Amino acid sequence: MGEPFLADFAALSRIGATPGGGVDRQAGTAEHGKARRWLVEWFGRHGLRPVVDRAGNLFGTVEWVPGRPYVLAGSHLDSQPTAGRFDGAYGVLAAAHAAVSLRREVEAGDLVPARNLAVVDWFNEEGARFSPSLMGSGVYCGTLDADAVLAVTDARGVTVEEALRDSGFAGTGTPPAAAAAVEIHIEQGRTLEDEGCAIGVVTGNWTARKYAITVHGDQSHTGATHMADRRDALVGASRLVLAARQLTGSFEPGQLLASVGRFTVEPNSPVVVPARVRLDVDLRSQEPDVLEKAHQQLMAEIAAVDGDGEVRVSIDSASVRPSTAYPLEGVELAEAAIAVTGLSSRRMLTMAGHDSVNLKDVVPTVMLFVPSRNGISHNEAEYTADADLLNGVTALTSVTERLLAIDLAGDLGGT
Template sequence: MSTTDPQFLADFATMSGFGATPGGGVDRQAGTPNDHATRAWFSQWLAEHGYTETVDEAGNQFGTVELVPGAPYVLVGSHLDSQPLAGRYDGAYGVLAAAHAGARVAAEARAGKLEPAYNLAVVNWFNEEGSRFAPSMMGSGVFTGKLQLEDALATIDPAGTTVAQALAAGHAAPDGDAPVLAQVARYAEIHIEQGRNLEESGTQVGIVDSTWAASKYRVTVDGAQSHTGATRMEDRRDALFGAALVISAARELAAEFEPGLLHTSVSELYVLPNSPVTIARQVLMNLDLRSPDESVLGLAMERLAKRIIDAEADSRTDISLDLTHNWGVVSYQPQGAALGRASADSLGYTHADVMTVAGHDSTNMKDVVPTVMLFVPSVEGISHNEAEYTHDDDALRGVELLTEVTWRLVRGELDEN
């Protein structure tokens, strides 16, 4: 069914004004005033469009619509928080697309044009990005039982503020009526691709069928604090030098495999004492390796471990790696992907099966309920950057596709597969 709502782009422009940056992006990290302002605007939007808003203890913001009293929910959504100096689309597009899709499906049900089997809910997951509070995908992690609520609330940011304190500064307190996992039957999410496969192939939408494997580590490099000028070179145990060797090794490692088989990165460095005349005694940083092939990931870590031994010797430091996240190549439910393809076909959209390299809240949800994950193209694959962009036609096409998927899920079509 055709579902394009001309109001979507206007609403998206309004939403993108919260935390807007001079470079055309947004900066609204989880639990900041900019994030809370966006949540408050979304709360008003939900009320104006027939949703009942609730917020759970992890900060997840829901809008519910009762169509079948007592029935479970089809849940649709993404996240409104962002990285620092980020793009407007990552996450936020999916939340607003879900809200518009849900409102349209609810109207169809109320008009007797759809016989619903499920109730409907949209969600803004708290702290998907993990830029201020680690780990990422925190709200959906608590919701799915992968992360304990107490641990999430006690998490602190670099300034010492806890998640609990950040949430308490927000617009809405926890509500005991917020949906819980046992009440959710299906989940759907749409997102920008954050890559350039769809754009390069001229494909209109992507149907996500699996995830890349990933291993993430917290790296600690321990050296000895000393004077940057007076300390003899041969006496130095420079933690920053040791960290630089690890960073270089991780980047060079990717070149040892065929293009597209391994992505590596190092991010979020904390240098102690970070003084201009003092050699670093310690560096903390994150190491991220991802691959569509689990055997490649394993081989990469074996090779990197040998390079780290060399880095320790060259820098006279001690380097340790603590695994913080790990997952293999995991498939989304085949019946969910099939429903996504059927929805795209019914709308006449070209589509392709794609793997998601990035993590999403759907990667948590797919492990507990049947899930449909969709992509729309990203211009030049740019993401986590103010220049992130998706053409209006692609954005609107995604709203249509998500509406069709939501309509089919609420109707219970996935039950028939």
């Protein structure tokens, strides 16, 4: 299994490769489409039937028990603009190789499946080009409306529907109904590496609050407008950037994460006082009470900037992703399956969001991690050693085998 997986991963990583050793495969772009076509061709060579649903999710299915639901195994191929090559793509390819191994077991009579299997590449997990993130899995799970998602536009006004069509993945297929789901991913932190542990078994996700904010000023001439007459949107926005960072100092170290991830200045000319600045604020905590206090403090900072009179601040959208647990039965199943392989494991939370965060609210779901070198992610320097990648494929295969054969809190019948 080792060499074929590593060769396939190297081939996939060349699609959308960046000079710094990462990838740029934003959702619905030409490079994303090339990576997905590569996967469809891989499905064809290995006996998996491709299905693309209306939200652009790509499935490779293996049906053993007609009429029975599926175990969904996978992650995502889309990326950030300058991203590492492991985030998401590793989980899709690991699931694909696990599926082929398990199909061989079934053909040899070593596994009698109670349900079917689908490898999945969820559309727009990252949310870099289109917002929100976790888009395809959100439609699958019913938390997002397909029509509304297809109408979402990127910064250039291209809709999701147009991007899917242009990249060759505007689908009309019926997605496979799920009995359970499993995702493996790089940790994007350094706990596993620091502890020398092979596999993380995720027990729950951090709570996250996300805000899209616009600071409104008045466009004017940088060389002719008196300071007293300026309504500088960039100054007000800068105050909010600093306020978000300073929020973390109100709590114990490690309790709160706060960032401004996107910052758009208009008209962005060197001789124009900015008229508008749009920014996305991201707050996260393991503790809901901490996040609620941080939210109230952020609202107070926004009110202060708005109330000073120079600019006006609007909150265009705000969302909360609550902290919820992965099913304990799935955690215990994963630990038992991993123990059989001889690999070490530990329980842990995920600070980042993943498609499995959506899935666990609909079907029994397992989330696994492999180590990340120095915890680096969303960066071209992102790295996971070959041995850790292969350990993850082994663990995922063992977990998926049990999900195929063992009733996990009953078959919930799909979405």
